Amino acid sequence: MPIRKRVPLLFAVAIALATAAGAPAQTYLDLKDQIQEFTLDNGVHFIVLQKHDVPVFSFRTFVNVGSADEVRGVTGLSHILEHMAFKGTSEIGTTDLSKELKLMAAEDEAFAALKRARGAIEAPLARYELLVARIPADRAEAYRPLEGLLKDPTAEVTMQSADGGPAKVTVARADTEAAKVEEFTLGAEETAAVAWYLAELRSLRADLVAAEEAFAAAKDAARELVVTNEFGKIVENHGGNGLNAYTSSDVTVYHYNMPSNRLEMWAYLEGSRMADPVLREFYTEKDGPVTEERRMRTDNNPIGRMIEQFQNLMFMANGYHHSTIGYMSDIETISRADCQAYYDKHYVGSNMVVTVVGDVKVADVRKYAEKYFKDIPRGKPEPVETREPEQLGEKRFVMKDPSQPLFVAGYHIDNVRHPDWPVYEVIADVLGQGRTSRLYKRLVKEEQIAVQAMTFPGFPGQKYETGLLVFALPVKGKTAVDMEEAIYAEIDRMVADGITAEELEGVKQRARANFVRGLQGNAGMASQLAWYQTLMGDWRELFNEVERLEAVTLDDVKRVAARVFRPANRTVAVIETEDS
Amino acid sequence: MENVKRGLGLLALALLLTGTVTADAEAKKPWEKIRIPELNEIRMPEYRRVELDNGMIVYLAEDHEFPLLELSATIEVGSIYEPADKLGLAEMTGSVMRTGGTTGRDGDAIDELVEARGLAVETWIGQNSGGAYVSALAGDTDLGLELLADILRNPAFPEDKIKLAKEEQKASISRRNDDPMTIAQREAMKAVYGADHPLARHPEYDTIAAVTRDDMLAFHRQWFHPDRMYLVVIGAFDSADMIGRLERVFAGWEPVGTDLPADPEILDLPRTVNIVDKDDLTQSTILLGHKGIRADSPHYAGVMVGNRILGGGFSTRLFNEIRSRQGLAYSVGSSAGTGWRNPGLFMAFTMTKSESSEKATDAILAEIDKMITAEVTDEELAQAKDGILNSEVFNYDTKRKILDRMVMFERFGYPADFLQTYQEQVRTMTKADVLAATQAVWHPDRMTIFAVGNYADWDGDFAKYGPVTMVDITIPEPSLDIPEATPASLEQGMALMKAAREAAGGKRLIAMKSYFEKTKLDATIQGMALTFTTEKTVVYPDRSHTLVKTPFGNQTMVLAGDKAWATGPMGARDLEGDDLANAKEELSSDVVGIFRGLDKLTCQALEPREIEGTACLPVYVTGFGDGYQIFFLDEATKQVRMVQQPGVSPMTQAPVVQKVYVDEYAEMDGLPMPRKLRLMYDDELFGTATVEAWDADPKVDMALFNR
Structure with missing residues (x-):
């Protein structure tokens, strides 16, 4: 969950510094003029800043796709695709591409067959469970060993029964040592269950086991031709540093130096890898590392568990409804074809921004960009149009x-391109950022009921209608609810009286x-330029934002606070501690 | 394969590598045809090192690209120097230095100033170093310098900010078991270094409570000196001018002139296998490790290259095998085991689903084993070298990185050309060198194993790696602070105890003349699970007969008026003196005895507190002898939830805090009696007891009390 601390602008800074320090000439003030850009025919937009002091460079590839673009059934797919972008290309990561593609096709077929087998058994299995549930409690335990025997595909089962009445079942098994025959005398309920098992379930179950084995074998076969992690190996052997990527609700970002x-x-x-990725080791990756990542970040982490369902609750309709990691059941069922289709739709030139900052010449960047990025199709991605409707009443989630204990409250706000965005930033800063913020002063310093109390705009993203978050941790012995009243009291005070001129000036000076x-460092600069180009449509907005922030008035704060901080616009989540 | 261009100076020389990476003459891969031009020269930034009059070492580098000033101080201080009964002192001193302000500037005023001017000012103390950081716009240079000097020299440590720091510490103690990774990292250090080692121990509620303002003042006085400090200054300034300003703001600060004490020794402990069993987890966090080497060891370069192959990167044996091929983990890797100041830890780690805990651990150990039993391949060695040599430029990509490293080399006694020597060693390294280093430093069979997870779901029994210790991570509750009694607290305490007596049976309990109780105790002593059965007959006012059946034979203890004796497998003996007094005192100080004798006792109500999730009202009871008992009464029912008293460990005979928790009540002989009990000594579980029979006024064979 990367959270951007947004920065405002140059012009006001220049004035502030010129008066304070005497601004040095020929330095950061003309940075904006040193930035160059070009767009390939396919729409990939390059932004280059030459900095020659150290012979290194950093880059960012921003693909304008994130989990907010996923629809139900494929949640988590943006993140899975990010993992797949490390698996190589038709040239990197394989010992024999054409053979490998055939084996991958067989693997896909095996996965489809496995899904069909899982689907086929679902209803008969449910029916069987119902029949088993009808077995009287005093006989249920005796039934379990029989059920175990029925699952053995080598066992021969015969059942003799008067019509619908109790029956005798004989099971003959080819054991390792000697053939073994066991007999069971059953009541009517067990007879019905066994009859259903034999008639409907037994062959479906055998099909499922066979499908699982075939899928495992197909995965192993395809893996034989893979040169494991060859992409990463090349990067690291050439001195690449900080190789990684991340996916958010809004974007997918690749980077190293x-x-x-x-x-x-x-x-x-x-x-x-952008133009020609091969989605090899797809199933191992999503069932292995991706699933373990979900376990690590979400299922086995209390704040992770809580934030996921808080998000589910707060956003009803838009793409922020689900987490970036995705639901476990979607991770399990997504196919490589789903992933390929998602890639084809979103990893297109018009959706990509690449920034390069460091010891490079823009002419070289252009030359190589034209050579190596030209095969990416231009594309015409259509964003999901579902908008978040207005929330009509307060929502609350007690975990x-x-x-x-932990307290979180979210208020719906507009996206980052809305004219009121800088006002949200001012509100969040004065309310809950830093040691002089109102929540910190009241909850931590004065009332001493919290050890942390903070606010920020833009959860979980900034591209669409999003949330302004209040987050607080109580001191030992206090609960989330103990802090809630003080938090609302501070919020209400801001709605009623706004903020002071000194507070507003403080926000502007910090910014x-x-x-x-924020202008220091290659990696940070590459990141900022790409972010503004992708989210705001133009990297120059990085240098323009000062006017937006400078323009915020005390009245703006009052107006926007009154609009945002309504109980009906609020979603609250708390953790109440309970022994396991 | 590597052509080295000579004649451009040492640094450039190290980095001017041309040529291809692991070129294969037969069939070049497409990327191997890409030409790699010479790397532009790495120009070492200009910097100065000066020692101020007071002994402070200062490194300065001018940077006029941005109108900023950055001051970063490193101080020779740390939690390794704090006393064991005041753990948390160092960290809290580090934070209150900043939040509490100075003798001349209030902490809140500093907050306001810092926020209003867009400064950043922070201080901290870690395990074996402390730091202070100031970032300011160039226009605030003097303000930044003054704040830094004032905070380092004159911290005020006001009580209100100390209390805040303590609340923060307490909250973090209470939250320390919420996240499995936090648990694993903390507890694994105790397993590897030893629980009381200064690099492993951590604060508890009691050690936080024990820290006073005087402790902080003294700790600061003891450790903060200019000749124990290194300052890195980077930004838009003139160096000569800056040195003058530094001399001025730090003038009059006296050097201490003595050497640092020796660091605590790190022992090479044998393997232990440790498990934290948490049944709410679906993923296991597994760490393996043992003591490593200091970076000045002759094997340094060898294990760095070895780890680049084993698990220190994106395309290593561990990553390829455990993550990519077997799909067991998202997070897997290893560290070489080198440290700059102390020997480091050779470590491997992963997080995997419960059902593959053993599989992943086996796979990691097998990969490490391969590293010490067979040479790496030519290709692996070449790639590891390429990776290290080609990325060398990133050691020089910021001024801050370069100067921080110089400070580190100077602090820990490394030569300034350490990195160049290392590069050269890497360049000439052979497969045999790597094997020699890994064999000398890495010992998979000696790696201590630490795992957090839901043990019941694991695919294997970790006893195969060695005897398993189940680690109890229960957070020790703070000891009670008993305030002076007041008439009100005494009155309230007595009322509460009377209510508790009512809840326990009231009149019937007082009126009964005798009782019989049979209890089964399941305890674990020195790894053995043992069961004891106790049959106790009490006849008021002065007789009791206790028969304890143990796996080693029966023990009987009898009190009959003014006489007492004990018989056991070893024979019989009379109890006299203290032993007799104890036997008598027990009769009046068990729970029934306390309730019967309430009128003669002193009962003081204490602050309410939560006991294992139940809101409780504690009462401090004295007057039955030398000791005390604290009754924790359930706020809702007034039943006893827990009784705390001083005790003696049955194993070591050491004094301990004994706590008896009542986990279940049941009606026995018409009275609501505790049925299941838990015995804790110093918050470690000793055993669980079940009351199997309880009779009020039973038929008693008085012959029991005859010798």
Whole structure:
């Protein structure tokens, strides 16, 4: 969940600094003029900033797709696809591509067959469970061993029964040592269950086991031709550093840093994995690392568990409804064809921004970009149009959990391109960012009921209608509810009286300083430029935002606070500690 | 394969690698045809190292690209120096230095100033170093310098901010078992270093409560000195001018002039296998590790190269095998085991679903085993070298990184050309060198194993790796602070105890003349599960007969008026003196005895507190002898939830805090009696007891009390 600390702008900074320090000439103030850009025919947009002090460069590839673009049934797919972008291309990661593609097709077929087998058994199995449930309690335990024998595909089962009445079942098994015959005398309920099992379930179950085995064998066969992690190996052998990627609700981002003499090598690697990825080891990756990632971040982490369902509750309709990691059942059932279709739709030139910052020449970047990124199709991605409707009443989620208490409240706000966005930033800053914020002063310093109390706009993303989040941890011995009243009291005070001129000026001054700090470093700059280009439509917005923030008035804060901080616009989630 | 261009200076030389990576002459892969031009020269930034008059070492580098100033101090201090009964002192000192302000500037005023000017000012103390950081716009240079000097030299440590720091510590103690990774990292250190080692131990409620303002003042006085400090200064300034300003703001700060004490020794402990069993988890967090080496060991370069192959990267044996091929984990890897200051830890880690815990652990150990039994391949060695040598430039990509490293080399006694020597060693390394290093430093059979997960769901029994210790991570409750009694608290305490007596049976309990109780105790002593049965007959006012059946024979203890004796497999003996007094005191101080003798006792109500999720009202009871008992009464029912008193460990005879929890009540002989009990010594489970029979006024054979 990367959270951007947004930075405002240059113009005001320049004034502030010129008066304070005497701004140095020829430095960061003309940074904006040093930034160059070009767009390939297919729409991939490149932004380049040359900085020659150290022979390295950083890059960011921003693909304008995130979990908010997923629809029901394929949640988690953006993130799975991000993992697949490390699996190589038709040239990287294979010992024999054409053979491998055939084996991958067989693997897909085996997975489809497995899904069919799982689907086929579902209804008969449910019916069987109902029949088993009707077996009287005093005989249920005796039935279990028989059920175990029925599952043995080598066992021969015969049943003799008067019509619908009690029956005698004989099971003959080819054991390792000697053939074994067992007899069971059954009541009417067990007879019905066994009859159903033999008639409907037994062959379906055998089909399912066979399908599972065939799928495992197909995975093994395809893996034989894979050169494991060859993509990462090449990057690291060439001195690449910080190789990684992340997926959010809004975007998928790829990044690392390289020695600058590897610019062409980088362009080859990055261009080909965007243009020509081969989704090899797909099933192992999603059932293994991706699922373990979900277990780590969400299922086995109390805050992870809570935030996922908080998000489910707060957003009813738009793409922020589900988490980026996705539901476990979707991760299990997504197929490679789903993933390929998603890639084909979203990984297109018009959806990609690449920024390169460091010891490079823009002419070289253009030359290699044209060579290695040209095969990406232009595409015409259509975003999901579902908008978040207005919330009509307060929502509340109480999670009883063995972990310590926690309070979260979310208020619906507009997206980052809305004119009121800077006002949301001011409100969040004054309310809950830093040691002088109102929530910190009241809950932590004065009342001493919290150890942390903070607010930020843009959960879980910024591209669509989103949330302004209040997050607080109580001191030992206090509960989430103990803090709630004080939090609302501070919010109500802001609605009633707004903020002070000093507070507003403080926000602006911090933003100016943070803006300058944010310009340092290749990686940070590459990231900011790509973010503004992707989310705001133009990287220049990085340098334009100061006016937006400077324009915020005390009246704006009052107006927007009154609109946002209504109980009906609020979703609350708390953890109540309970022994496991 | 590597052509080295000579003549451009040492640094450039190390980095000017041309040529291809692991070129294969037969069939070049498409990317192997890409030309790699020479790397542009790495220009070492200009910097200065000066020692101020007071002994402070300062590294300065000018950077005029941005109008910023960054000050970063490293101080020779740490939690390794704090006393064992005041754990948390160092960390809290580090935080209150900042939040509490100075003798001349209120902490809240500093907050306001910092936020209003867009500064960043922080201080902290870690395990074996402390730090202070200031970032300011260049226009606030003097303000930044003054704040830094003032905070380092004159912290005020006001009580209100100390209380805040304590609340923060308490909250973090209470939350420390919420996340499995936090548990594993904390507890694994205790398994590897030893639980009381300064690099492993951690604060508890009691050690936090024990810290006073005087402790902080003294700790600060003891450890903060200019000649124990290194300062890195980077930004838009003139160096000569900056040095003058630094001399001025730190003038008059006296050096201490003595050497640091030696670091605590790190022992090479044999393997232990440790498990935290948490039944709400679906994923196991597994750490393996043992003591490693310092970076000045001759095997440093060898294990760094070895780890680049084993598990230190995106395409390593562990990553390829456990993550990509077997699909067992998202997170898997290893660290070489080198440390700059102390020997590091050779470690491997993963997180995997419960059902593959053993499989993943086996796979990790097998991969490590391969590293010490066979040479790596030519291709692996070449790639590891390429990776290290080609990424060397990233050691020099920011001024901060370069100067911080110089400070580190100077602090821990490494030569300034350490990295160049290392590069050269890597360049000439052979497969045999790697094997020699991994064999010398890595010992998979000695790696201590630490795992957090739902043990019942695991695919294997970890006893195969060695005797398993189940680690109890229950957070010790704070000891009670008993305030001075007041008439009100005494009155309230007596009323509560009377209510508790009512809840326990009231009049019938007081009126009964005798009772019989049979209890079964299941305990684990030195790894053995043992069962004891106790049959106790009490005849008021002064007789009791206790028969304890143990696996080693029966023991009987009898009190009959002014005489007492004990018989056992070893024979019989009279109880006299203290033993006799104890036997008599027990009669009046067990729960029934306390309720019967309430009028003669002192009962003081204490602050309400939660006991295992139940809101309780504690009462501090004295007057039955030397000891005390604290009755924790369920706020809702007034029944006894727990009784705490001083005790003696049955194993070591050491004094302990004994707590008896009542887990279940049942009606016995018409009275609501505790049926299931839990005995804890110093918050560690000793055993569970079940009351199997209880009779009020039974028929008693008085011959029991005859010798």
